[in-house]
Structures are given as structure tokens and as C-alpha cells.
Amino acid sequence: MHLMYIPIVLSSLFWGSFVGLAVGTICGILAGPFMPLDVSLGIMQDPINWISRLIMFSFIGFLTGYMIDRINKLNEEKQERNLKSPFYNLPNDRKLFYDIENSIKSGKHFKLITIKLTNLQEIEKYVDNKLAYDIVDDLAQILMYYCGEKAVYSYEKDELIVLACEDGVDYEEKIKSVLEHYCDFPVSMNDYKIRLSLKAGIYVYRGGDASPIEIYNKARIAYEQGEVKESGVYYYDAGLENKKKEMQDITGALLESIKRNELFVVYQPKIDVANNRISGVEALVRWKRNGENLIGPNDFIPVAEEIGFIDKISKFVFNTVTSQMEIWKSKGINIKCSVNTSVNELIHDDYTLWANGIISGKNVNRSDFEIEITERAIAYDDRKFIEKMHYLKELGYQLSIDDFGTGYNSLMSVGEIPFDKLKIDKYFIDRISNTEIAELARLFIEYAHTLGKTVIAEGVETREQLIILKKLKCDEVQGFYYSKPLLPKEFEELYMDFNQVGK
Numbered sequence: 001m002h003l004m005y006i007p008i009v010l011s012s013l014f015w016g017s018f019v020g021l022a023v024g025t026i027c028g029i030l031a032g033p034f035m036p037l038d039v040s041l042g043i044m045q046d047p048i049n050w051i052s053r054l055i056m057f058s059f060i061g062f063l064t065g066y067m068i069d070r071i072n073k074l075n076e077e078k079q080e081r082n083l084k085s086p087f088y089n090l091p092n093d094r095k096l097f098y099d100i101e102n103s104i105k106s107g108k109h110f111k112l113i114t115i116k117l118t119n120l121q122e123i124e125k126y127v128d129n130k131l132a133y134d135i136v137d138d139l140a141q142i143l144m145y146y147c148g149e150k151a152v153y154s155y156e157k158d159e160l161i162v163l164a165c166e167d168g169v170d171y172e173e174k175i176k177s178v179l180e181h182y183c184d185f186p187v188s189m190n191d192y193k194i195r196l197s198l199k200a201g202i203y204v205y206r207g208g209d210a211s212p213i214e215i216y217n218k219a220r221i222a223y224e225q226g227e228v229k230e231s232g233v234y235y236y237d238a239g240l241e242n243k244k245k246e247m248q249d250i251t252g253a254l255l256e257s258i259k260r261n262e263l264f265v266v267y268q269p270k271i272d273v274a275n276n277r278i279s280g281v282e283a284l285v286r287w288k289r290n291g292e293n294l295i296g297p298n299d300f301i302p303v304a305e306e307i308g309f310i311d312k313i314s315k316f317v318f319n320t321v322t323s324q325m326e327i328w329k330s331k332g333i334n335i336k337c338s339v340n341t342s343v344n345e346l347i348h349d350d351y352t353l354w355a356n357g358i359i360s361g362k363n364v365n366r367s368d369f370e371i372e373i374t375e376r377a378i379a380y381d382d383r384k385f386i387e388k389m390h391y392l393k394e395l396g397y398q399l400s401i402d403d404f405g406t407g408y409n410s411l412m413s414v415g416e417i418p419f420d421k422l423k424i425d426k427y428f429i430d431r432i433s434n435t436e437i438a439e440l441a442r443l444f445i446e447y448a449h450t451l452g453k454t455v456i457a458e459g460v461e462t463r464e465q466l467i468i469l470k471k472l473k474c475d476e477v478q479g480f481y482y483s484k485p486l487l488p489k490e491f492e493e494l495y496m497d498f499n500q501v502g503k
């Protein structure tokens, strides 16, 4: 009789509470009125016995099924919660990887588009916490409208991902136009007007062996191109991955570069246009890795800034440059030398301390040094930065604004900074034969002259550029037309030659 429980429990397990109830009832009837109590004596069961058993069997069948149904439901809910983003009402990365895996298995081609809102943290911090959430939610709704409810995922708080399967609909163009709209126009929300900066990376999967995380990383590598806060839509290509590997490799070796004596400084002359004499030099750092590969500062300075190693490089450059200036002074070469600095380290209090320390131990003056700050990194409304510039000026350093014209600032706001020199960026010099660009350069020069400052043009490569710059009354020029950055010995030879004989 007890063996009857096996089919009852198994049927509830597999088919649920109602089937369990039915099987329990059938078993109760089978073991009920037709089953004698003693077969040989022909004694039948008491009805109360078999009826109570029937009720028991049905109840056990129904209850087991009900409990199994509940457990399954709870499991499903838990699983669903595991696949939901903790930030938004969207599926999360687990679900994304699961769906990517399924797409790969079914041999589908698809595009993975990762969208990073690069200024979301600032919006959260400086404007409104809730607004940041609303912005992402709003963007997610628009993306869902174009690509389907199930195609949009959330990874981190400031990142949305679209898994667009290629079924004839060109999601990509639609997404691009949405993103471009967000980048170009301020978003109006909760009485605020906010300019978003969005970076999107697109990876196109066309079959092949790859894991979901590898595919995601490829889309992410794609959006890591360009300036960190610059908006744009970028595609993945294999070269990017190699570049990233190179960067990681550089980072490790950079920490050792100073100890291994692999850094050195070269000097590029600046020419005074009025008298055609060398008036100064710009110190530019170089890295000869393992004594053979020459790596340019554009490839390792940003890395050094990111890993907090830039002050070590700056100290090395300053030390080298001050010693070199001492030597040149003793040889009768009296010129000014400019050094490049990153805004972050300049704002840091230590900078003036160690720079003064290095200078005071040597036979050079602060006024022999010009500190170059790239315009791209300057926020003209940053009080701390402006105060720091005033302090440097009081200490006697010359200040110049490097790469002028490449920042996002209006000409008028430059007036707040106590600079001595504007360095017009190579971008303008390359296009100076264009009358509109020449007019812009003339505006820069006139403006600086009105404020009593000087102007230098960087990246001058041709005689034509030089002639135009002379006409525009530019004070100094620097560029390959005169000389590439030189080692100290080479510079000395050029200086002697140039400043004695002229050109």
C-alpha cells in the first residue's frame, strides 16, 4: 500500500498539483472498494478505511505538486532577479553573456554596441543624483524603441549595451543618429539643460571562435579610442587590441625607465622672427626603451599621468634641464628654456616646492624657465588653477599656453590667466594658407599683443608658413623648418652657427 506513494509523488513532481491530485484519487480508488481486505476469506475493506486513504492519497498528491510549483516559481523569480541590473529595469551582464552565447551557438551574426556616458559621474556629483538615473533610463527607452525591448542591457551604472542581431534592420544607423543627437544637443530634463558626453564602441561579430566576454571586451576597446571625454562612435579593429597590449607593456616598463637611465631630454630651438636669432628652447622628453626603441612622449606621458608616475618624470626633466642650462650659461649660451607640465601636477602643491628646490641648488634663475600648460586641459573657471598660475608668476616663472586653439575655451576667458606667451597649435600652422585660418591666427596674435603678451607658432615646417606668420606679426616660431628637437651637443653647434652667422 505504501508503494502507492511513489507514483503519486512522482506524478506531482513532473506534472504539478492537479495531476498529483488526479493520480492520488486514482490510486485511492484502485486500493479502495475493489481491493478485499482478505482475499482468501473474501472480506472487503471497511468504507471508512478506503475513503480516508483515498482522501489522504489525493491530499498528498495535490500538496506535493503545489509545493513543487511554489519552489519552481521562487527559483524562477530568483533567477530573474539574478539577470536584472541593480541600477535600471534592464537585463544585466549575465543575461547579456547568456544571450551572446546563444547567438554564437545558433551561428547568428550580430553587432555589440557598448555606450558609455562619460560625464555621468560629474552629473551625479555636481547636478543631481536622480537626474543621472533619469538620463540613462531615457536613453535606454529610446534604444529599446529602435532595437526592441530585449536588445538593451545595462552593465555598469554609466554603461548601456545593445545586442543587435542582423536581421535586415539597420540598427546601427539608428543608434548612431540617436547618439549623435545626444552628443550635439543638450538634454532637457527636470528643468536642467545638460550636455552629455557619450562614447560608443561597435564590434561586428561575423562568426568564429570567441567567448562572450571577449566579444564584450572588443566593443569596449573600440570606445576607448579618442580623448577620454570626447563624444563619438568608434569601430573595433584588430590593430586597437595590439595597441592596448603595447600600452600595458609600456606601463610595466615605464616604472623602471628612470632607474635604468632610459629617459633623456632633447631641445628644440625657438627662433625670434624679428632678428632671426635663437631665443630659447623647448625641452622634450624621450624614452629609449632597452637602449633601442625610441618611444615618443605622446605614447608614454598620458600613461604616466594615469598611473601617477608623471611627477617622477617631471622631476627628472627639470633636474636635467636645469643642469643643462647651467652648462650652457657657463658657455655663454643665454637662452630661456620651456618645460611641459600637466595641469594636474601643477595644481598639486608639491610642484612649486620641488621645482624651487631644484632651481635653488643651481646657478640658474626662475625667470629663465617657461612653464608650458596645454590649453586642452585648462578649465578657465577653475579658481584653484588660476590661483596656482598667479603664484607661479609671483615666484618669477614665465608661463605659456601650449597648443592654443585646441581647447574648448573662448578667447576672452584667457584673460584671467597671467600668461606670458601663447603657443598657437600646429593645427592652425598646417592650414595657415587658408585665409579663414590665417584670419583666426591674426586674431589670436592681435589679442595677445593687446594684452602685452607674445605669440609663438609651433610646428612651422615650410618657408611659406614662415612668411605668412611674419606678415601676421607672430613673435617667435618653432618647427622642423628650422630644426628638429636636438641633443645638447647638436643644439650647441646649431646655436653657435645660427646666432653668429644668422640664416
Ligand code: C2E
Residues within 6 Å of the ligand: 268, 283, 284, 285, 296, 297, 298, 301, 314, 317, 340, 341, 342, 372, 374, 402, 403, 458, 459, 460, 461, 478, 479, 480, 481, 485
Ligand atoms: P608639445 O609641447 O606641443 O610639443 C611639440 C611637439 O611637436 C613635439 O613633439 C615636437 O617634436 C613636435 N614638433 C615640433 N615642431 C614640429 C614640426 O615642425 N612638425 C612636426 N610634425 N612636429 C613638430 P614630441 O616631442 O613628440 O612631444 C609631444 C608632446 O608630449 C608635447 O607636445 C608635450 O605636450 C608632451 N611632452 C613632451 N615632453 C614632455 C615633458 O617633459 N613633460 C610633459 N608633461 N609633457 C611632455
Ligand code: MG
Residues within 6 Å of the ligand: 282, 340, 372, 402
Ligand atoms: Mg610644449
Ligand code: MG
Residues within 6 Å of the ligand: 402, 403, 423, 425, 458
Ligand atoms: Mg604644443
